[in-house]
Amino acid sequence: MPTLAKDTRLHIRCDNEVRRLLDKAAAYAHMSVSEFVLRNAVEQAQSIVQAHEALSLSQADFAAFLDALDQPAPANPALQRAFQRHARHVK
Numbered sequence: 001m002p003t004l005a006k007d008t009r010l011h012i013r014c015d016n017e018v019r020r021l022l023d024k025a026a027a028y029a030h031m032s033v034s035e036f037v038l039r040n041a042v043e044q045a046q047s048i049v050q051a052h053e054a055l056s057l058s059q060a061d062f063a064a065f066l067d068a069l070d071q072p073a074p075a076n077p078a079l080q081r082a083f084q085r086h087a088r089h090v091k
Helices: 016-028 033-051 058-068 075-087
Strands: none
Touching: 016 033
C-alpha cells in the first residue's frame, strides 16, 4: 500500500486485550499500530469488494454470454416498462 497524504480520521475502540495484540503484531511487522491496522483493513476491504464485484466465468459460460450479447432476446413487455422507468428516473 503506497504512502499517501491522509486527510480523514477513523476512530475505533477496542478492549485492552485487543490493543495489546495489535501493539504486538504491529511491532513484529515493524509498523505503527495505525499503519498496521490501516494496511490490514485495506487489504481485507479490497478482497471483500473484489469478491462481491468480480465475475468469473468458465470458457463455456463466457462463450454463452458472448452469444447472448450478439443475439439478444426480444424485449418483452416487462422489460420495455423497465426501460421506460429507467429513462424517466435516470438522466
